[in-house]
Amino acid sequence: MPNYRFSVNGESRSVESRDPAQPLLYVLRNALGLTGAKFGCGEGQCGSCAVLLDGKVAYACLTPVSAVAGRTVTTIEGLGTALKPHPVQAAFIAEQAAQCGYCASGMVMKSVELLAANPKPTRDEVKAALAGHLCRCGTHERILRAVARAAGAAMPGGTGA
Amino acid sequence: MSMHISRRNLLKAGGALVVSFAVPLPAFSQGANTFSGKTVDTGEVDGFFAVNQDGSVTLFCGKVDLGTGLRIAVPQMAAEELGIDVKRITLVEGDTDLTPDQGPTAGSSGVMRGGVQIRQAAATGPGVQPPCGSGLHARSPAELIAAEGEVRPRSGGAGITFGALLGNRHFGLKLDPKAKLKDSASYTVVGQSLPRPDVPGKITGRHLFMHDFKLPGMLHGRAIRPSSVGAKLIAVDESSIKEIPGARVVRIGDFLGVLAEDEWDCICAARALKANWSDENSLVGHQAVRDWMLAGPFEAEQSLVKKGDARGVLAGATQRVSAFYYWPPQSHASMGPSCAVADIRPGKATIWTASQATHRYRHAFARILELPPAAVRLIYLDGSGCYGMNGHEDAAADAVLLSRAANRPVRVQWMRADELGWDPKGPPQLLSLEGSLAADGSIDAWRTEMWLPRATANLPNIALLSPEAAGIKQVPGISFGLITQNGDPSYAVPNVDVSVHWLKHAPLRPSNIRAPGKVANMFAVESFTDELAALAASDPFKFRLRGLSDARGIEVLKRTAALIGWQARSGRSTSAIGRGIAYCHYKHNENYVAMAMEVEVVRASGRIHVRRVACAHDCGLVTTRMRCARKSKAISCRPCRAPCSKKCISIVRASPVPPGVAIRYSPSPMCRRFASNSFSGRTCRHGAAEKPHRRRYPPRLPTRSTTPAAHACAPRRSPANACGRRWRRATRSRCGGRACFQQRENASNSSAGTGLPAR
Incomplete structure (x- = not known):
């Protein structure tokens, strides 16, 4: 074989x-x-x-x-573990950027790639980068905030409740 | 000695769920099945709780976490009543051998019913008889309270820890429905935004989803479905997969499956297997469903609401409007196609599933396997978001038949086409609304006429695909939840008539999908309320407010208007920017929700751009504030329902004022189009479950006038098959099977037909 x-x-x-x-x-x-x-x-x-x-x-x-x-x-x-998460994972966890979470690992991987190439992406750039990743539960805004958080950017749109 | 068994390892061992226990209770067997034999009686505190000697607690919950945070919310409720740290509670959910049957996790009942039941059990818990010499022995349960990990006198004084009180023994208490609950004003745990315990695992790729679960010696299986519903299997050429090592065919009647040791080999075999099926033509086609619904056959006519004389008033009305609304069948379209593992051995069945209704389907599988229910165990594992009954149970049935045939554990993973083609669909709904205004501009008559499939009374469960194909007897019938609720407005109307024409069948096998029926009904009722407001030349917010007397409803409506900065307008706007507001009192007896949206039609492209959304939600006591906001969003953003791009919009503020929560969504340039699950709104080919049917329209309609009017959603283009003047395709996503259609006719005047609610 x-x-x-x-x-x-x-x-x-x-x-x-x-x-x-x-x-x-x-x-x-x-x-x-x-x-x-x-x-x-x-x-x-x-x-x-x-x-x-x-x-x-x-x-x-x-x-x-x-x-x-x-x-x-x-x-x-x-990338990391729950105890030692990668910075992007830490940002996703901090923003609780998952509902069912099935799409989450793909979202994280794409975000890692994006931030490696573009450490300070604009919101539109993040959206464009994640355009090929679907979420069926409606976690999009939390994911955008998580990527912004990972990039060290100001949190647009508040803290989410 | 502390024993910690990881969930993953424990499950691999074929046993029970999470255990983190110092000394197992003596009545329970050792090892992986630590809790086997425990009571699952909903009337017993021991059904819900086991207390360890160190005071930690295992909580057994029949409801499951579908991603909206029940996993933290219910422990918060229990922790509050038990007076222990929420971190000391381990949750076991949806295991039919360990958890009480609290009904399916549906209709947003997880916390409201399941959690409340567990709270009551927790409140009963401190009433356990204290041991002699504890100083509490002589006190009655009403004199005791649980706090800081111990039971102590309400009047103060020394207490005794739960570990000392209950270590090595059961509560032995009947759940007391009158056990005194803590005063919500004293809550310290309930109401906190605690993080969900499952999120770190999900973000680091280590959370055990149903799809990730494996057993030693497990085979991979795939069910082969025909290309048409109801097709019969004529012949199978087993030699067509002889090149694939270890691949074998399982045929039971018209059920066809393949098995292989390796998953990829199994997929290759499923693709390569040559089978001849009869050619059936049982579907009416997407475009013809409305005709089909109007034509019947009807099983019954039913009057749902009758107040005053709506027909009489409408017949004599001068200010009158009517409209038609159609809601098509919808796929749940889960991100991850359904998956299940079954291990069927002689006299015993264990099924791992992401079903929302493990207890219900325990009985279903017992019937299918001709086993006593006690010999069948369903264990819940997280699936991909399901939004109702998707294909989880069907995948489990596939695995059951294949495992029984192979006498080995079998994992069945549906492919994308299986999920979109064969998951049970939300039922279609057709509504005709008619209303009239009194001289003072208030609504004086309202009539809703519905065409709906009729659910089968006392149906134990929806029949599953593979047993049906295999010729295994199941109770025939259809079921999809209570789909007539909210068919009448929440506003004061003196004459109301709501009736339904019950159809005998449904065009595709239906099931419950989020807030069954209510989304379509609310969409129709609230859209129609805008029609009436326009007819009255009244501001839609004020028009609604005028009809409301419920203070909580008024509050959410006013807060929503304030959040979006509502500016009263009446009459027609020429702007491409419009606003709408809607209000819902769910089932007329649950949540109060109001939502406002500002949208823009991009003239060049015809696209809808959602600029802002505001929402106020009074759901009563909020257990987990963050969860509440998330759940509000999840419900309101259910895939491809009425204005559904809300899913793309952020929650920026929660009201600090209990009860309830007010949410404002930020100005968001990201929502370019409706009905998309992607960030960009790019075209998604998922969902193409049905081929468009090219039957001509219009259907025969019990119609009045024919001014065409596009709905606010997306008046992109007229349908290719020329629906005629009465019908116009108003909204259609490119998501195939998830497309929304909404039509209406307008019998008043064209000013209401501007597309956006007139301001």
């Missing part, structure tokens, strides 16, 4: 996959036990499976495992 080696959250991992087209999402969630990236659509339309591939957001549901060989993957688990 073909074998693919790549870096996941700082560790070199090797996985077997019968099918080179198997999406990275299933490899992460099943073979590697990293369930932070979620299955939402399988079509790259909702953003809930987002991971960082060499520092850039990739939709794990569309990325074949064979295309990841030799590269560096960071999942939501690789």
Whole structure:
């Protein structure tokens, strides 16, 4: 069975996959036990499976495992933990930016990518960056506040109750 | 000795939920099933609480947290009555073996009913008989109060800790519905905005969702659905998946599934499997639902509200208006397609599910499996937001049939198309409204005529897909909650007539979706109130205020108007910016909510831009202020209901004045369009559950006049199939199955047909 080696959250991992087209999402969630990236659509339309591939957001549901060989993957688990969250995660937690939370890891990953490239984004830039990420519960405004908080910006729109 | 078992590991061990207990109660078995055998009687305090020797408490709640914060709100209520730190409460939710049956988590009843029941149990708790020699022995329960982790005399003096009082023993108390509750003025925990305990795990990717749950030896399964509803399975070519290692077919009647050790292999097998299905044509098509509803067959006619002589007054009225409103079937369209794990062994079934109604479906699965209910256990795990009964239970039924066939645990994960195509849908609603004005401009007659599918009386549960396909007997019928409520206005009207034509069937399998029926009814009633205000050349805010006598209703309406800076206008505006205000007394006996919105039509594109939204909400005692605000938003922002881009708008201020909460949404340039779940409002292909039907319109309507009038929402374009002069497609998102349509005809004059409520 073909074998693919790549870096996941700082560790070199090797996985077997019968099918080179198997999406990275299933490899992460099943073979590697990293369930932070979620299955939402399988079509790259909702953003809930987002991971960082060499520092850039990739939709794990569309990325074949064979295309990841030799590269560096960071999942939501690789950013931080509840006790030691990544600054973006800390901002999301502070803003309680989740209802059901199914979209949250994708939102965080995209925000991390955005802030790495643009540490002080405008509100419109944040919205544009997150446009490919859907939330069905209505957490959008909290997410925008969380990204603003992570960027050290003033909190537009108050404290949220 | 302290034992801490993580939720994830414990669940993997196939046992009970969270346990953080120093010494298990002797009556309970050891290990993972620490609490097995505990009572789940709603009449027993022990049904809801177990107290550890160190004074920490495990709370067993039959309602579940669907993302709106019940997980903190209910422990807050319990902590208040028990007088302990909320951090010392561990919540177990929705496990049919451990939690009392408090009914499904639906209709916003989690805190209001479930939490209140638990509060009463907590208030009963301090009445436990103190041990001899404790100094409290001689006192009656009414003389005792719980505070700071102990039970002490109300009159003051030394108390005894819960750990010392109850360690190693049960309460042994019947829940006392009259047990004295603490005075809400003395609350220190209830009312606080405490953070939700699940959020850090959700943000760091470590929260255990239903979708993440695995069991040792678990297979992956997929159900194969036909391309048309009601199709029969003619033939399956099992050789079509022989190249996929370990993949196997399960066929039971017309139920078809595949199993594989590996999830991707399972998906490949589901895609590759060749099956022939009969070609059924049982659906009427999206565009034809209104015709279908008007045509019947009808099962019954029912008068819901009858006051005065609305028909008589309307017949003689000179100032009269009428309108039609249509609400289509809607998918719950959860972000994460439904998922479940089942482990069915001879004589025993364990099902992990994100169902809102684990207790109800325990009985359903017992019938399906022909097992006694006691042999069936459903364990709740968080799913993706469901907003009602989506596909969770159906996915569980798929897993049940596949697991039984394989005699191994099976996980079924629906794919995107499964969810949008096969989740039960919100029922369609059709309303005809007619009203007239008295000489003084007040409403003097109101008539609402509804066309609705009729729910089956005493239906135990909605029949599930795979048992039906497999030929397993289920009770036939349809159910979707109480969809007629709020069909009459909250305003004073001397002559009111509300009636319904009950349809025998529904076009797609229906289920409850948020605030069942009320959203469409309120949308119609409040839109129509604007019609009447326009007819009266009255300011919509003042027009509403004039009809209200309930002080709490008046308060939320006035606060909303103040928050948005309402400026009275009457008559038609030529501006592309308009304002609207709406008021709801939910079910006429629950929450009071008023909402105002300022929207702009971008002339160049025809898009609706929501500039500001204000909302005041009096829901009674607020348990968790942040949760209240979130829940208000969740309810008002239910996917693709009437003005639904509120979901994109922030809450900036909560009223400091209890009871209730007032919320103002900030000026937001982000809401570019309606009915989108994205930040940009980009087109989303999700939701294309049905193909548009090209049947011609207009339908036959019990109609009066024909001035076309587009609704305020989004008068983007006329429908391609030329609805005729009476009907006009007013709002349609590009979200396919989540599209909103709303039509009306207007029998008064064209001034009401400006699109925006006339000011």
